[in-house]
Amino acid sequence: MAEAALGGVLRRAAPWRALRRSPLFVAGAVLLGVFLLMALAPGLLTHRSPIAVEAAQVFRPPGPAHPFGTDRFGRDVFTRVVYGARVSLGIAGVSVAAALAVGGSLGLLAGYTGSWVDQVTGRLMDLVFAFPPILLALALAAVAGAGSATPTVAIAVVYAPLFFRVVRGSVLAEREQAYVEAARALGASPVSIMTRHIVRNILSPVIVQVAVTLSYAILIESALSYLGVGVQPPTPSWGTTLNEGKEFLELAPWVSIFPGLAIMLCVLSFNFLSDGLRDVLDPRSGLVLR
Amino acid sequence: MLVTLLGIAVLVFLLVRLIPGTVVEELLGQGALVTPETLRSLREFFGLDQPLAVQFAHWIARVARGDLGESWRSTRPVLALLASSLPVSAELAVLAIAVALAVGIPVGVLSAARPRSALDGVVRVGSTLALSVPAFWQGTIFILLFSLYLHWMPPLQWVPLGRHPLANLALMALPALTLGTASGAMVARMTRSSMLEALGQDYVRTARAKGVGALRVLGRHALRNALIPVVTVVGVQMGYLLGGIVVVEDVFSLPGAGRLLLDALFQRDYPVVQGTILVLAALFMLVNLGADVLYAVLDPRIRYG
Numbered sequence: 001m002a003e004a005a006l007g008g009v010l011r012r013a014a015p016w017r018a019l020r021r022s023p024l025f026v027a028g029a030v031l032l033g034v035f036l037l038m039a040l041a042p043g044l045l046t047h048r049s050p051i052a053v054e055a056a057q058v059f060r061p062p063g064p065a066h067p068f069g070t071d072r073f074g075r076d077v078f079t080r081v082v083y084g085a086r087v088s089l090g091i092a093g094v095s096v097a098a099a100l101a102v103g104g105s106l107g108l109l110a111g112y113t114g115s116w117v118d119q120v121t122g123r124l125m126d127l128v129f130a131f132p133p134i135l136l137a138l139a140l141a142a143v144a145g146a147g148s149a150t151p152t153v154a155i156a157v158v159y160a161p162l163f164f165r166v167v168r169g170s171v172l173a174e175r176e177q178a179y180v181e182a183a184r185a186l187g188a189s190p191v192s193i194m195t196r197h198i199v200r201n202i203l204s205p206v207i208v209q210v211a212v213t214l215s216y217a218i219l220i221e222s223a224l225s226y227l228g229v230g231v232q233p234p235t236p237s238w239g240t241t242l243n244e245g246k247e248f249l250e251l252a253p254w255v256s257i258f259p260g261l262a263i264m265l266c267v268l269s270f271n272f273l274s275d276g277l278r279d280v281l282d283p284r285s286g287l288v289l290r
Numbered sequence: 291m292l293v294t295l296l297g298i299a300v301l302v303f304l305l306v307r308l309i310p311g312t313v314v315e316e317l318l319g320q321g322a323l324v325t326p327e328t329l330r331s332l333r334e335f336f337g338l339d340q341p342l343a344v345q346f347a348h349w350i351a352r353v354a355r356g357d358l359g360e361s362w363r364s365t366r367p368v369l370a371l372l373a374s375s376l377p378v379s380a381e382l383a384v385l386a387i388a389v390a391l392a393v394g395i396p397v398g399v400l401s402a403a404r405p406r407s408a409l410d411g412v413v414r415v416g417s418t419l420a421l422s423v424p425a426f427w428q429g430t431i432f433i434l435l436f437s438l439y440l441h442w443m444p445p446l447q448w449v450p451l452g453r454h455p456l457a458n459l460a461l462m463a464l465p466a467l468t469l470g471t472a473s474g475a476m477v478a479r480m481t482r483s484s485m486l487e488a489l490g491q492d493y494v495r496t497a498r499a500k501g502v503g504a505l506r507v508l509g510r511h512a513l514r515n516a517l518i519p520v521v522t523v524v525g526v527q528m529g530y531l532l533g534g535i536v537v538v539e540d541v542f543s544l545p546g547a548g549r550l551l552l553d554a555l556f557q558r559d560y561p562v563v564q565g566t567i568l569v570l571a572a573l574f575m576l577v578n579l580g581a582d583v584l585y586a587v588l589d590p591r592i593r594y595g
Contacts, residue, residue, distance in 0.1 A: 123293075123297075126294060127294060127297045127298065127301065130294055130297075130298055130571060130574065130575055131298070131301075131571055131574070132529050132530060132532045132533035132570070132571070132574050133530070133533055134533030134534065134536055134537070135532065135533050135536070135551075135567055135570055135571065135574075138536065138551065138552070138555060138567075139302070139563070139567055141555070142555050142558075142563065215421075215422070219424055222424055222426075223424060223425070223426060223537050226424075226426045226537070227426075227536070227537065227540060227552060228556075229555070242426065242427065242430070246430065249430065249433065249434060250434075250437075250438060253434050253438070256427070256430050256434075257431070257434075260424060260426075260427030260430065260431070263424050263427060264419075264422050264423050264424065264427065265422075267421075267422035267423075267424070268418065268419065268422040271418045271421055271422055272418065275414075275418065
């Protein structure tokens, strides 16, 4: 009994140890840590307000007082980038959580029950999947109007089918396993088999998918905000700041350069994390093995 | 496939009709003094007084005959607007894929030839970086770099490929490079992993045992098989490019279908939005179907149905 428990702990600890040794994962985690700090405690990094207008400080190039310069309202670009992390990561987090909740639970249901549920949900998801993501997001943005809710809803709808596919595929493989049969023989209800037994065994591909989708979400939100149908000024989303900078590109390139750099590094952190996770959790993908 | 297309049509129609604020009020301008009678007759003129199902039936019947309606702003047929803008987007997408393949395949092969080498590591980090760059920012940086610092600026005036091929290609170079970057990274990654798989196969060992040269094994034996999954990646990427053109056309001010859609969205020009999204989504589906067919043609082991 004690040995079995120890074995369980060891098995659970092994991925973490492997992850800590993966340079990609560590680099991604450190980068993401910086962005999380910006999102959770922006006051630690800057004492300015992201929306305070200073008429005397318009279009100052980067310097000691303003490390990233100022924009056309004299707002500090560094402060806007720091506060932008909360907006961009917040939207990405909420939208991906919603996509996971909807797509994941439907995928679990479709994969486990099969039959007409699988048919109907599968068709529906294929339909949403038939749209290029930005197109669907733009169409949704047109319906909901511009605002923070628009990219959130758009990303959730666009990427729910991704989680549906990943979860459904894994469940189809898991439901034939002996432990499911054992649970059924012991009298466990379908709901309990799905939520208590199967979910735990399909976590690896889902976690990798969450990291990948977060990177897509950051890109889509910033693209929509850049096009003017996402987060609206004066809220400091990275894409919105870039949108405001594009008219003054030659006069004040720093307004465009730094928020874009933040988007790239944030997406990069999620990509490093997902690559590292995939190497450890899903050795069959073959990206690093061999 | 037809069912999916019809589903797309319903979805597009409903999405656009849910837009708050009717176009009639928008057209008349805010605060305009109009009698309820004028408003009603205008709504009648545009068919907005009919039930949704009737409106949809009218619309889909006309779409089936190739009539996508007319722009509510310029009164030009949507089909004509698409006919002038779609070739620009298609050219952009094809050039971007060409860039992606020209860079992605050699890079993928090189990094698979020496797995775990320094070059392999550079490719891996580099491709991740390329996947992380937002296209609109990359385009912005290109414009800054080339116009401000290198003083090489393509002409601002749009020239069609048919009239001045060289001027057109000079104009398209930066947008195509911007749009093709992420796809190039995907192609490189796919090429690398499928090359590694091919190189581990028995026929490669046989070829080596026969004394076939290393380059020939790589190019003739492994690459030809490794390229098959790359075709699928290209098919999927074409779809993402359809979305990417909206952003890139906005950054570089190209008169393509993406710009048409975006402008129509901001002006609430329903027929143009509907028509553009419908055509782009249908194209996306056709491209994916084409990739599937090509996949089966290239690999005789795969048979559908």
